[in-house]
Amino acid sequence: MNIRNSKLSAGPAATSAVYLLPFALLLGWALTGSPLTVAAQSANTTDPLMVLMQSQPPIITAPPKQALAAFDPPIVHVGEEATYRITLDALLDSITWPEQLPTPNGLSLRPSARGQIFRQIGATLQPHSAFNYRARSEQPGTYSVPEFTVQAYGQKVTIPAARLEVVPAGVTTTPAGTRLQLEMPLTNLFAGQSVTARVRQSATEPAAIQGLTQVELIGDGILVDRSFTQQRIEGTSGKGSNRLSFIHETTLIPLRAGNITVTAQGFESASPFNGPIALPGEPAGFRLADSDPVTIRVRPLPKEGELPGFTGGIGHFTIDPPLLATNVLRVGEPVQLTVTVRGQGNLGRLMRPVPNPTSEWQIFSENSETSPALIRARGFVTFRYSLIPTSAATRATPRLPFSFFDPARVAYVDLTIPALRVTVKPSAQPMDTQAVAFAESPMADAVEEPALSELATHPGITATSLVPMALREWFPLVQVTPVFGFLGLWAWDRRRRYLETHPDILVRRRARRVLRQARRALRAAMRDADAIKLVNSGLAAMRAAAAPHFPAEPRALVGADVLALLTDQERQGKIGETVRQLFAAADAARFDTHSAGGPDLPAAPADIERLLNRLEAML
Amino acid sequence: MRLPGNFFLAVALLGIGSSAGGAPAPDELYRRGMENYQAGDFALSAKWFGDCVAQQPSSGAWQNLGLAEWQNGQVGEAIVAWERSAWLDPANHAARTNLLVARKIAQLEAPVLAWNEIPSTWLSVNAWAWLGGVSLWAAVGLITLPGLLRWPRATWPQALAATGLALFLLSLPAQIGAHSRARIGFVIGPGAALRLSPTQDAETVMRLAPGEPGRGGEIRGKYVFVRTERSAGWLAREQFEFICPRPVRPREIL
Numbered sequence: 001m002n003i004r005n006s007k008l009s010a011g012p013a014a015t016s017a018v019y020l021l022p023f024a025l026l027l028g029w030a031l032t033g034s035p036l037t038v039a040a041q042s043a044n045t046t047d048p049l050m051v052l053m054q055s056q057p058p059i060i061t062a063p064p065k066q067a068l069a070a071f072d073p074p075i076v077h078v079g080e081e082a083t084y085r086i087t088l089d090a091l092l093d094s095i096t097w098p099e100q101l102p103t104p105n106g107l108s109l110r111p112s113a114r115g116q117i118f119r120q121i122g123a124t125l126q127p128h129s130a131f132n133y134r135a136r137s138e139q140p141g142t143y144s145v146p147e148f149t150v151q152a153y154g155q156k157v158t159i160p161a162a163r164l165e166v167v168p169a170g171v172t173t174t175p176a177g178t179r180l181q182l183e184m185p186l187t188n189l190f191a192g193q194s195v196t197a198r199v200r201q202s203a204t205e206p207a208a209i210q211g212l213t214q215v216e217l218i219g220d221g222i223l224v225d226r227s228f229t230q231q232r233i234e235g236t237s238g239k240g241s242n243r244l245s246f247i248h249e250t251t252l253i254p255l256r257a258g259n260i261t262v263t264a265q266g267f268e269s270a271s272p273f274n275g276p277i278a279l280p281g282e283p284a285g286f287r288l289a290d291s292d293p294v295t296i297r298v299r300p301l302p303k304e305g306e307l308p309g310f311t312g313g314i315g316h317f318t319i320d321p322p323l324l325a326t327n328v329l330r331v332g333e334p335v336q337l338t339v340t341v342r343g344q345g346n347l348g349r350l351m352r353p354v355p356n357p358t359s360e361w362q363i364f365s366e367n368s369e370t371s372p373a374l375i376r377a378r379g380f381v382t383f384r385y386s387l388i389p390t391s392a393a394t395r396a397t398p399r400l401p402f403s404f405f406d407p408a409r410v411a412y413v414d415l416t417i418p419a420l421r422v423t424v425k426p427s428a429q430p431m432d433t434q435a436v437a438f439a440e441s442p443m444a445d446a447v448e449e450p451a452l453s454e455l456a457t458h459p460g461i462t463a464t465s466l467v468p469m470a471l472r473e474w475f476p477l478v479q480v481t482p483v484f485g486f487l488g489l490w491a492w493d494r495r496r497r498y499l500e501t502h503p504d505i506l507v508r509r510r511a512r513r514v515l516r517q518a519r520r521a522l523r524a525a526m527r528d529a530d531a532i533k534l535v536n537s538g539l540a541a542m543r544a545a546a547a548p549h550f551p552a553e554p555r556a557l558v559g560a561d562v563l564a565l566l567t568d569q570e571r572q573g574k575i576g577e578t579v580r581q582l583f584a585a586a587d588a589a590r591f592d593t594h595s596a597g598g599p600d601l602p603a604a605p606a607d608i609e610r611l612l613n614r615l616e617a618m619l
Numbered sequence: 620m621r622l623p624g625n626f627f628l629a630v631a632l633l634g635i636g637s638s639a640g641g642a643p644a645p646d647e648l649y650r651r652g653m654e655n656y657q658a659g660d661f662a663l664s665a666k667w668f669g670d671c672v673a674q675q676p677s678s679g680a681w682q683n684l685g686l687a688e689w690q691n692g693q694v695g696e697a698i699v700a701w702e703r704s705a706w707l708d709p710a711n712h713a714a715r716t717n718l719l720v721a722r723k724i725a726q727l728e729a730p731v732l733a734w735n736e737i738p739s740t741w742l743s744v745n746a747w748a749w750l751g752g753v754s755l756w757a758a759v760g761l762i763t764l765p766g767l768l769r770w771p772r773a774t775w776p777q778a779l780a781a782t783g784l785a786l787f788l789l790s791l792p793a794q795i796g797a798h799s800r801a802r803i804g805f806v807i808g809p810g811a812a813l814r815l816s817p818t819q820d821a822e823t824v825m826r827l828a829p830g831e832p833g834r835g836g837e838i839r840g841k842y843v844f845v846r847t848e849r850s851a852g853w854l855a856r857e858q859f860e861f862i863c864p865r866p867v868r869p870r871e872i873l
Binding site: 450451452453454455456457458459460461462463464465466467468469470471475478479482486489490492493 | 645646649653656657671675676677678679680682683686689703706707708711713714716717719720721723743744745747748749752756759760763764766767794797798801862863864
């Protein structure tokens with residue numbers, strides 16, 4: 001009772017709350033979590049990419065006020081090479097560099113390196129581009145490369161003149177600056193074979209260390225694998241003193257056959273570290289250094305003797321016994337197969353063996369996220385496959401064909417992963433094994449690569465023109481032709497239906513036809529003066545013309561029937577007389593057995609014609 | 620009327636003379652094209668195959684012409700030839716594969732087809748026309764003839780008529796698609812400039828690579844209006860080749 005009272009007393013308030021609740025919820029949703037609010041919030045959020053871009057120091061793109069050009073060293077012996085180096089503070093891509101430099105007679109200039117580095121000045125980056133040429137002369141003398149201009153940011157920049165003094169052997173010269181040394185342990189390689197290239201920068205003074213940055217290997221048809229790069233400092237003894245060398249090692253892979261010339265270049269700090277340590281922020285100079293070219297001879301991989309399962313592995317590899325997670329499994333249950341390959345060569349870039357499609361197994365390769373550098377550092381790579389048996393009759397895992405090329409033996413080596421015995425039990429769940437067995441393997445797709453077709457040996461389908469038939473002039477006419485056929489059929493059917501409802505038309509038409517035939521016979525009898533034939537023909541014509549007026553067979557008509565069709569005047573006149581004569585003559589010819597020569601001509605032919613015309617007019 | 624013997628002799632001599640003095644037969648041109656291709660003379664091979672298709676267009680000759688042009692470095696001409704091969708014979712798998720490979724290598728897009736143009740590629744354009752015509756008139760005939768000829772009432776004419784009518788209706792979009800596909804063409808030759816107006820001094824909108832597809836429209840003088848996926852403008856007529864050569868109306872020759 002109390003409850004009821006309380007409900008009653010709270011009735012209006014509760015009703016208002018019920019009505020207001022949806023509005024309150026809507027308002028709360030709109031203010032807090034509506035899509036519009038979220039969109040507005042996201043619009044106010046700064047794009048992280050923009051933040052990253054804005055955090056980068058700006059690059060100075062003002063045209064350089066001056067450029068530097070100098071020979072390093074400025075004095076060389078005859079036949080020795082000096083580096084002609086030109087530097088200017090501009091982006092490399094903004095500089096329009098001439099193909100040929102103004103070169104004095106007797107001095108040869110050969111391009112050897114070009115590069116760009118950024119130097120931080122306060123909160124900005126100053127681009128610094130350098131062009132190196134190798135200068136050499138066989139004659140002593142002083143050679144001067146004259147002043148010339150280049151374009152930077154669309155404006156002319158003057159490159160100052162530089163002078164090189166070439167002196168005979170035995171004359172003291174200035175020491176040359178640092179030159180890089182490119183060392184290749186192997187210069188006779190196969191395409192795709194990796195080799196470690198070593199760039200050495202020897203210090204110019206004992207116990208001095210110089211930095212080297214942006215080291216690059218330049219060559220046509222090579223791939224530099226930057227995933228494996230090492231830098232270290234080594235001590236080198238020689239010439240009565242110990243010097244420190246900066247070593248930069250990286251992996252080089254030749255991609256094409258033939259002779260490939262490779263050079264190394266890098267920017268070295270112009271200030272050696274044996275002096276006072278430079279304070280942070282102090283502008284430091286960078287000098288582009290390069291190496292002498294090294295030529296490597298690259299041979300293509302032999303086609304002869306290539307084994308199944310070759311995926312580009314070049315080196316010397318071995319495989320551990322393959323590991324199967326379990327050798328007792330059920331149809332449809334995946335099992336993992338692990339294959340470990342060890343060795344030396346392009347291990348970091350080794351492609352996994354591709355299994356052949358089989359109806360007994362569905363094979364998926366698992367992606368490995370191990371970096372090439374880590375693979376090379378630990379000395380092995382692991383390939384994992386998920387195998388799903390599709391039949392309980394399966395007794396072993398599939399063999400995975402695999403091989404590599406051993407450059408030392410110049411031969412392909414088979415490393416096929418052997419089959420492992422397994423016991424496959426029927427699946428506990430019903431399974432569409434056919435669907436699994438014939439499912440397209442993603443690895444099989446990867447193998448197929450479309451190529452251009454061969455020549456077609458036969459012309460195949462020919463045509464008179466490429467223009468579609470439907471666009472030619474005659475096509476609409478051909479399409480309209482059936483219309484006329486159908487129209488003709490329709491007209492014929494309509495006429496037939498009309499004749500079916502008016503059969504007398506056909507009877508009269510038939511009578512006229514018979515009448516025409518009888519008339520022809522009558523005329524023939526008249527020509528031949530054959531009285532019997534004339535009587536019979538005249539009678540047949542008369543009956544045929546009169547029959548449509550009676551529902552009777554023409555042969556059943558008698559003279560009275562024909563006379564009944566005539567008017568009284570005609571019956572009494574010549575026409576009636578002709579009718580009677582013809583019937584009488586016919587009866588006489590038929591029944592009179594006493595007269596020998598047959599009947600006489602019963603009537604004049606003109607009368608018979610008149611009679612027939614009269615009867616025909618009535619049809 | 621009795622024709623004199625000299626008349627037949629003259630006709631025979633005329634026939635022999637025309638066959639001996641005229642161009643070689645298509646089969647002979649086809650054979651020459653194949654021989655030159657196999658000998659590595661792709662330019663001459665392209666010439667023979669070109670003469671062959673000019674006399675008698677055939678799917679195989681267009682396919683081989685495309686291969687010869689491709690070996691010559693004529694990407695646009697090769698793509699046009701393969702498209703025409705597939706136009707004549709949609710079941711020519713080799714031509715379609717060549718188009719895929721060539722477009723992958725040359726970084727070119729295939730023409731974007733409308734929904735009704737896609738089924739039009741399943742059969743040749745003439746097959747669609749025949750299918751539409753025959754199915755329509757067969758349906759009309761099967762509807763009208765039983766009444767006209769007073770055939771006994773049966774279900775099969777009605778079923779066949781319904782099938783024919785359905786075939787006709789289903790073939791209509793494909794026929795329209797085949798007609799609209801005839802407007803597709805491809806850029807041939809390097810340096811094709813799409814211009815704002817059909818004049819030599821007009822501003823260049825963009826440059827098109829050989830083999831790029833477009834849909835041709837109005838022809839004005841030496842220029843044809845081309846609409847590509849990226850832009851539209853006027854292109855020199857000699858730099859745009861339709862799949863189906865379009866007859867030029869007299870007023871378009873200016």
